[in-house]
Structures are given as structure tokens and as C-alpha cells.
Amino acid sequence: MSENTTIHGLTSTEVKTLGEHAVSAKSLAYCPYSNFRVGCAILCADGSYVLGANIENASYPVTICAERTAFGKAVVDGKRESGGFKAVGVSTDISPPASPCGMCRQFIREFCDLKTPIFMWDSKGEYIVMTLEQLLPMSFGPDQLHKPDPNKGN
Incomplete structure (x- = not known):
């Protein structure tokens, strides 16, 4: 891939850096029960990256996935208000790549916008990229909730 090539609006450098961050985030995983490490990196609109890793719990339903860890951190750090998110990268130790869970x-x-690219890296450093819309067709989102109009009393 040349320096000027873009994938889903990201430069080759941004894709490479996103992958490096997603792979390095796996080392932060706390997964003593499954030993299934997952790392996530979010490329924010301001050019920064936010990392997350899966955090397991002896009570399995309490486990937090890497993607939710990263987005929780990004929202708390104010990244949503500073322009949002350009891309998401996920990395696992298996091949082919694993996608985010439902x-x-x-x-x-x-x-994220439905056109946001989700890059998924495998144990060999290869990736697949799909948009959020491809991964979650016919999705339900905040735009589908009725927001009361304070001027109409509803």
C-alpha cells in the first residue's frame, strides 16, 4: 500500500498506526479465565488514539470487552465532543480475524456513524475491514429514539 493510498478515508500511515495500537493494547488485557486477549484502538477525529483491552471477571457476565473499555474511556476523556471517531481497530491472537461481538x-x-470503518487484525498481522453498517445491518441507534420537544410538552 502506497503512502497516498486511502482505505475508508484513512491514510496508509493511519491504518498502520491503528493496527500497531490495537495489537499493543492486547498486552493490557486481563483474561485469566479464557486467555483470549483482545485489544482495541480508536482513531479519534483529533488524531489521537484511545486504547482498550478486555477485562474478565470471575462472574463472566461482568466481563468488559476491549471495544467497550476503549469507548468508555474515550467518552470520559471528552473525545466524543472533540469531533468523534474516525475508525476502530480490533486485534486478537487468532486467525482469521475476529469481529466485535454483538x-x-x-x-x-x-x-459512531454507520460508515465508520472497523479494522480487524489477526495473529498474523493481516486485517479485514468492514463498516459498522456491514457489521450491524438494520441497526437501532440514537437517531431512532423520539426526543421530546420541550416546547410542545411531550
Whole structure:
């Protein structure tokens, strides 16, 4: 891929850096039960990256996926207000690449446009990229909720 090539609006350098951050985030995973490390990196509109890793719990339903960890951190750090998010990268130790789980896809939908690219890296450093819309077709999002108009009393 040449320096001027773009993939879903990202430069080759941005894609490479996103992948490096997603892969490095796996080292932060706390997964003593499954030993299934997942790293996530979010490329923010301001050019910064936010990392997350899966955090397991002895009570399995309490486990937090890497993607939700990263987005929670990004929202708390004010990244949503500073322009939002350009891309999401996820990395695992398996091949072919794993996609975000259904719960994470819905969580990402809360904060990203449906055209946001989701890059998924495998153990060999290869990736697949799909848009959020491709991963979560016919999704339900914040734009589908009725927002009361304070001027109409509803």
C-alpha cells in the first residue's frame, strides 16, 4: 500500500498506526479465565488514539470487552465532543480475524456513524475491514429514539 493510498478515508500511515495500537493494547488485557486477549484502538477525529483491552471477571457476565473499555474511556476523556471517531481497530491472537461481538457492535453504534470503518487484525498481522453498517445491518441507534420537544410538552 502506497503512502497516498486511502482505505475508508484513512491514510496508509493511519491504518498502520491503528493496527500497531490495537495489537499493543492486547498486552493490557486481563483474561485469566479464557486467555483470549483482545485489544482495541480508536482513531479519534483529533488524531489521537484511545486504547482498550478486555477485562474478565470471575462472574463472566461482568466481563468488559476491549471495544467497550476503549469507548468508555474515550467518552470520559471528552473525545466524543472533540469531533468523534474516525475508525476502530480490533486485534486478537487468532486467525482469521475476529469481529466485535454483538454487544460491542451495538455499543459502537451509539458513538459512531454507520460508515465508520472497523479494522480487524489477526495473529498474523493481516486485517479485514468492514463498516459498522456491514457489521450491524438494520441497526437501532440514537437517531431512532423520539426526543421530546420541550416546547410542545411531550
